[in-house]
Structure formats: structure tokens, C-alpha cells
Amino acid sequence: MPTIYQVAERAGVSLSTVSRVLNGKASVNKVLKERVDKAVKELNYRPNSVARSLANSRTDSIGVLVPELNAPFFGDLMQAVESTLRAADKHVIISVGQNCVETEKDAVEFLISRNCDALIMHAEALSDEYLLELNQSKLPVALVNRQVEGLPEACTSLDNEKGGYLATRHLLELGHKDIAYISGPKDKSDASLRLQGHKRALSEAGLPVDPQLIFNGDYSEEDGKVGLLELMARDIPFTALVCANDWMASGALSCARDLGMSLPQDLSIVGFDDVVFAHHVFPRLTTVSNPIAEMAEMSAKYILNKVYGQANEVQHYFEPSLVVRESTVKHEG
């Protein structure tokens, strides 16, 4: 591997000059510049990014933290982040947090020790305080799909309340009156906001909110099944079901089918997130789309602005929208 020194030698200039033409910051005599360019080509020279990083204390690398990698939702996120960042010649270092405080902290430490210039995270377990402190003391942070008090510009988030509202209103418009709800963990703000939207839709329609029709799940497929079973066991009839994410919807869906119900006639189901497999389930799932890829892209652009002086426009709030497929149907009665 040739070094900048060899380029300088071959071009007959000092290495400062080579550095200057490489970085294009200061002005360099045209003739010299051409000599340098020629030498660079001939030697097939590539600057050593490690040395460069050491000299200007910048690694051009961004740490990305996600709870897991093998889920469609985070795949979409990663894809968006990677392509946005690579277009700017930055590289992404990934780290998974497993949805657990300790592991997430570990992952952050790991990323910090790797001298990342910034962090983009979909952090589920870390507290607002921790994130705030991190952003202040160590390095810039962008939060995807989350709102942190005190860090408005660093966050991208979805109007989850509206999403929950849309799901339930859709069912109301189809004539359903008895609508059950399987929620996500209530300590997660997105889960509680979605539920809140559900309740608002009910209230607006002049319908009561029956806590017996609400089950608290944990966002897992299994809890979709458990939730449906439990709700049915309570013996309060319902003709439609809203699930706070697609995984639970899928669990409920197949459980219902296993129970011999015919879908969507016997039960209309709405999911949330519109992940890849939402249109693979049968009946194809009506759901609320979560523009995770766009949010991720915005987070990346925010970092590009903040750390590398770019000037992209960034959007912080995103609107969910209803995706009507075949798992919901008009309620006759």
C-alpha cells in the first residue's frame, strides 16, 4: 500500500501539498495539482482512513443500535440508514441491543470505544436521562421512532396516537361496535399512545371503553394468540380486534383460524406497522403503516447535518396511514 509520502515523492512535491490536493481545502498550483493527481492514479493510492482519523479525530463512522437484526422492521431501518450514510461516504457499525438495558448500554459503550462520530439508535430499553446525558457528554445521538424529552431535534417519531385512532375508526366505519384491543407493553410510550388513539376513536363514536376488551400483550406473536384466547374467555362478544403490532395480529389471526373461525367474516383484525409479512398472512392484513424507513433516513440525514455540516432538510414527525387489505370486513347487523 502506497503512502502519502510516496505520492509526494513521485509528484516531486511535499506531502503537505499532496494532503492539500487530496482534501481540496487550500488552493494549490494547478501544475502541482496535476502532478499529484497523476501520481495518485499511477500508484493507485488510497488514503489510509485510520491515519486520517487519528489526525483529525473523526472516523466517518456511525454506530447504529437496534434491538435485533432478524426482524423485518429493523431490516427496513438498517437498509435506509446504510444507503443514506454510504452515499455520504460514511460507514455504519452495527450493534444489537436485544431490548435489554444492560445489553444496550454495553452496545453503546462498544460503539463509543470504536470512536464513532455519532450514534443512531432505536433504543427501547434505555432511559431518557441516559440518552440525554449521552448526547451531551459523549457524542451526538439520533433517536429513531422515539421521542425524548429535551431532545426534540434528535428524534424522529410517529404519531402513534393517530395510528391507533385510524385503526379503530376504520373498524367503526365498517360498522363494528364491539372492538377488542391487544396492546403492547404499557411502559412503552408507543404502545400506550396507540391504545390512547383507540380509546379516542371509541369515545368520538360515543362508544364506551370496556377494559374487559383490552388485553396487555408484549408485542410478541405468541401474545397475539394468548390475548385472543384470553379475550374470548372473558365472554364479552366482539366482532373486531385491533392489535398494537403486526406480530400480535399474525398470532391472533392464525389462532382464530385454528379455532375454526372463518376470517374475516367472523372476526375483523387490524395490525400495526405494515411489516413485510403483513401481506403474506391470510387474509392479507389490514394494518397501519409505519414509515420506519423514512424515519431512519431522516435520522441519518440529521446526523449528516449535525456532525458533517450537511444541510439536508429533515422531518421529525411522521404520520401513519391506514393500509386496507383483506382482514377487515363490514359488520352486518
Added chain:
Amino acid sequence: MPTIYQVAERAGVSLSTVSRVLNGKASVNKVLKERVDKAVKELNYRPNSVARSLANSRTDSIGVLVPELNAPFFGDLMQAVESTLRAADKHVIISVGQNCVETEKDAVEFLISRNCDALIMHAEALSDEYLLELNQSKLPVALVNRQVEGLPEACTSLDNEKGGYLATRHLLELGHKDIAYISGPKDKSDASLRLQGHKRALSEAGLPVDPQLIFNGDYSEEDGKVGLLELMARDIPFTALVCANDWMASGALSCARDLGMSLPQDLSIVGFDDVVFAHHVFPRLTTVSNPIAEMAEMSAKYILNKVYGQANEVQHYFEPSLVVRESTVKHEG
């Protein structure tokens, strides 16, 4: 951020000594070692990985190249690679190749310019020659799910022929005799091997191979649909269908349903790969499992051995196995 120099000062030793206790390579007086450890703790010192890399020309980073990030299959791969590598305190830099020669080469160049110590790739478009040369001249390479002539130890691969064989034999055992096949792109070795296995199963059963019952797809969901339509248009009856991957199987599945067929009675379908959504489709897909996570883990371990002197046992060849679900059923007749 404290530097090694400040640690040395506080501990009253030279920085060489600090470096020695940090790396634990040379022996250091117990008393001094304790003083250093104490200083490290008090200053909350963390070695600067960039400086370290510059000094020993090693970045402890491994580039990972995949065709895309937002597909379950590659999510599994990434997950396995990340966890294996992080356990060894290495970090992974990701890059996507989009299944295109130019983009993949670009990605490799990008990774090289980032001074990765090695590359782990699921390269689809790059030629064997390119990979060979890369491995020889630039940096060690591990290929996931691929066999490259001349690089046996660097590859992990699946017995695709056996996979295709298993799929078809399963259908034969269920009494099917007229079995259609939707293949992947024939220029991809996995696709042609799977097809080969299918043919072997047919031959072993004394059945002819009818080219009219074979459609060449491109592994996309859309081509599952197109393939089924085309096969049916050929007017040669078949009671079962093997698809060379789950995406096409899913496409065929929903197409068949849209056509009003009742599944699996009217048509048994087998997929390949056993991706996340295989059990989300309806009827749940019978498929051939592809242990991509294990292969990925092995590739990571191979690199750990080769580049960092570890001594993990690594397996290079993997056997597929049949996962029987509900999309296949006995053929009465």
C-alpha cells in the same frame, strides 16, 4: 478523554509500561501493574482504538457484504455474524451489494478503504475469479452460502441438491406424481443444484422429467405468481409444486388462492429456505430449511481463526432438512 500518557503520569510509570499491562503481553512488576490498573480506573481510561489501529495496522473490524438488509434471510445472517463477532470484541461494518456486480465491487472497495481486517460476504454477483484474487492480494475473505473453486476453507455452503431432492421426495411420498417446479435463475449455482435434486428425486421414483412442468423464475415473489400462471396455461395437469425459494412459494400460494383453488387440497406447495414468514402464510408453508444463521456463524468463526488466531471448530458443509407444515397434503388418486 484521557490518553495513555496521563495514565502513565498518574501511575508514575512510563507509557510503555502502561501499554504492556493493557495488552498483557509482556510481564510487568506486580506493584507497577496495580498502580496502572488503579490509574486506569480512576481516570476511566479507554484506549483510543484508532491510534491503536494505526500502530499495529489492525482495525478489529470486519466488513460484511449482503445483497440487501431488509429481507429476513439476510437479517438472520447479519444477526449471527454480529453476535459471534462482537463476542470476540470485533466490530462489523455493513455494506449492501444489491445483487449487482458494480455495486458489489463498489461495496468491497468501500470496505477495503475502511481498512477492514477481513470480509464476510454473501456475494451473488461477483465472479469466482474476483473473489479469489481479492482473497489473495488484499484481505482474507469468507463466503457465506457459496462455493468458490479454489477457496474451500473460506466457504460455507449448503447441499442444495439434497434440498431440492428432499422437497420433491416429500411430495412423491405423499403420492404426487405430477409435480411442477419453479426454479431460480439458472446461472446461480444454488438454483441449478436445487433443480438437479428435484430431477434426481423424480428419476429415482421412475418418473420422467417433463420440461413443460418447469418454469424459470428469478426468486422474486412476483415470479412465483407468474410461474404458476404460466405453468397452468401450459395445460399439463399437476397436483404439486416445488418452488426454489419461499418468496416464490408465497407468490404462487396467494396466486392459487386468488384463483379460487382451495389449498392444500387442490395443490401442494413446497418452498425453500424457511424464512420467517414461511409459517405466516396460509396454509403454513412446508419448506426446506436453510441453516443460514449457522453458516454465517461459521464464516465468522473462520475469520476469527484465520485473522485473529482463534481456534474454533468450523464446519463448511451444511445439510438442509425438510420442515413439514400444512401446505402439502396426501394426493388421493
Added chain:
DNA sequence: AAACGACTAGAAAGCGCTTTCTAAATATTA
């Protein structure tokens, strides 16, 4: 034509480590 200012190029320091080389201190042997 002399004096000044504006550019441009090179020298050298420094980024924070690792590692070789040297010297001192200790242990070993005759």
C-alpha cells in the same frame, strides 16, 4: 523602483498508541 501585502509550498509537530532497542536491576552460575 522600493515597500508592502496576498498567496502558496514546505518543514515540522502532533494525533495516541505499539514495539524495538537499550540499559538497569535482579537472578544464576562457577
Added chain:
DNA sequence: TAATATTTAGAAAGCGCTTTCTAGTCGTTT
């Protein structure tokens, strides 16, 4: 006890860049 071998610690060079500082060149002004 003297001479040698063995540890162990520190000094210093070097990894490949960026950037400040200095000096030199050229052009402008009066």
C-alpha cells in the same frame, strides 16, 4: 565474589495522515 544470563522498565521511533507555522514568490501600490 565476580562474571554471566535473565528480567523488566524506559526512551524513542514509527504508524500515515492533518495542520500550523514559517519562508519564499509573486503581484500590487505609491
